[in-house]
Amino acid sequence: MSKDVSARLTAASGPAGSRIAAFGAARGDLSVPNSELIEAIDSSDEWIRQRTGIVTRSRASKDLTVTELARRASVQAMERAEITPAEIDAVLVATITFPYQTPAMAPLLAHELGIKDAAAYDLSAACAGFCYGIGQADALVRSGVARNVLVVGADKMSDFIDPTDRSISFLMGDGAGAAIVTGSETAKIGPTRWGSDGSNWRAIRMTGSLLDVRGCSGPAWPTLEQDGRTVFRWAVWHTADIVRQTLAKSGLTLADVDVFVPHQANMRIINELVKQLKLSDDTVVARDIETTGNTSAASVPLAVDRLLCEGRAKSGDVCVLIGFGAGLAYAAQVVVLP
Ligand SMILES: CC(C)(COP(=O)(O)OP(=O)(O)OC[C@H]1O[C@@H](n2cnc3c(N)ncnc32)[C@H](O)[C@@H]1OP(=O)(O)O)[C@@H](O)C(=O)NCCC(=O)NCCS
Missing domain, CATH: 3.40.47.10 (Thiolase/Chalcone synthase)
Structure with a gap:
């Protein structure tokens, strides 16, 4: 017969609200103007500016990996939030360009940041990924599952773009942005x-x-x-x-x-x-x-x-x-x- 533990089993509970304590950012180290891309796609600087508003895009050199971009943005967010690795309970990485199907980037990133024993996983929601991550972090914090969550959106799109593909090559850039989500007495993140x-x-x-x-x-x-x-x-x-x-x-x-x-x-x-x-x-x-x-x-x-x-x-x-x-x-x- 199964035991009834409902009187003793404790549900997680957290603060009334959550907030973003700080952002961090890392752009690719190169600035690539339209003129460098147009020949491969039979386009023009004028067409790209008119149709997209893009004049130049940040791209990362070959050796600057998507994980390194994520690390740089995370370090900045953690420094600005004055938070130590030990205080972070979960690392959520939104990405579609980590070049391994498995394992995820998040445990590697956590390790590189000195964050031990944290939940760490990637989420694949492309350009919506960061806002998906903030929604999850808000819920994790308010439910008491995590005190502080590092949310990172990181993509090195140039690794997955064919420079001759005129449907997309001219749009994409490389970078990473990070945020620390933490508890708050009042709501500073609304419902997702x-x-x-x-x-x-x-x-x-x-x-x-x-x-x-x-x-x-x-x-x-x-x-x-x-x-x-x-x-x-x-x-x-x-x-x-x-x-x-x-x-x-x-x-x-x-x-x-x-x-x-x-x-x-x-x-x-x-x-x-x-x-x-x-x-x-x-x-x-x-x-x-x-x-x-x-x-x-x-x-x-x-x-x-x-x-x-x-x-x-x-x-x-x-x-x-x-x-x-x-x-x-x-x-x-x-x-x-x-
Ligand atoms: C891709 C995008 C810039 C194309 O602009 P558009 O105004 O829709 O252009 P169209 O596809 O209707 O094509 C218009 C003309 O430009 C031409 N064209 C298409 N791509 C071109 C390119 N890269 N360079 C030059 N000409 C191009 C087409 O052949 C077409 O010529 P035609 O009128 O003689 O047939 C635009 O659709 C877009 O930004 N969409 C959103 C995509 C997006 O944001 N995706 C990322 C994920 S969030």
């Missing part, structure tokens, strides 16, 4: 509005699977490709509503928003969102894409960090984050900036 649309699973995809590579008939190395128009239309049809739903879930309105940080996918998508949401001129909007490109899971934290470093956003500002991309997966939340 997340979801997915698997009917568009193939809109952004690999050219083949790892099993295809194993055989002799498949591609030499699967790279990323996309139906840009499908993704573009999906984004302009759905993301404004997701932002409105996120604010409603948080008990706030657009008038409360000081800073808007959408995924840095395309300047035209960002401008369209600003128009649809009728954001006031006072709202600070992240437009990091112009010089960083689309860095997938790193895009949102890199854009926030830049606004904070440039003084365009400040501690205490109410900020809406939204990530969306391959899956199609999306996630958004309101955060009060550290």
Whole structure:
């Protein structure tokens, strides 16, 4: 007969709210202008600027790995939050470009940071990955499962891009952004509005699977490709509503928003969102894409960090984050900036 332990079994419980204590950022060490990419895709600087708003993108040299980018961003976030490795209970890495199917990057990153005995796992939600991670970290902290969580969005997209693929090569950059999520007496991270649309699973995809590579008939190395128009239309049809739903879930309105940080996918998508949401001129909007490109899971934290470093956003500002991309997966939340 099984024992009834319900009177003794203790459920985890945590603080009433959570907050982001600090961000950290690491961009690729190279700045690659459009002119360096156009020949391979029969394009032009003017076409890329007009269609995407990208002038140059950050890329990492061959020896600067995605894990090293993640480490640099994490060290900065931990230093700014004045938190020691021993205080971190969980490491969540959002990435689609760690070059091993298994093990995950997170345990290796934790080890390199001197974080011992922490839960460590990767999550694959592409450009939505960082916002998925913040949603998970918020829940882990408030439930008492973890005191402090390191959330990292890290992607070295150039490792998985075919320079001759004109559907995507010119969009992508390399970088990592990190955040420390910790407990708070009041909510400084609102409820995450997340979801997915698997009917568009193939809109952004690999050219083949790892099993295809194993055989002799498949591609030499699967790279990323996309139906840009499908993704573009999906984004302009759905993301404004997701932002409105996120604010409603948080008990706030657009008038409360000081800073808007959408995924840095395309300047035209960002401008369209600003128009649809009728954001006031006072709202600070992240437009990091112009010089960083689309860095997938790193895009949102890199854009926030830049606004904070440039003084365009400040501690205490109410900020809406939204990530969306391959899956199609999306996630958004309101955060009060550290
Ligand atoms: C990829 C993207 C920039 C393409 O822009 P677009 O305005 O949709 O362009 P289209 O695909 O409709 O093509 C328009 C024209 O440009 C041409 N074209 C396509 N890619 C080109 C390139 N790289 N260089 C030059 N011309 C190109 C097309 O052949 C087409 O020519 P046509 O009018 O003579 O037929 C845009 O769709 C996009 O950014 N989508 C979102 C993708 C995204 O963010 N993905 C990342 C994951 S979040």
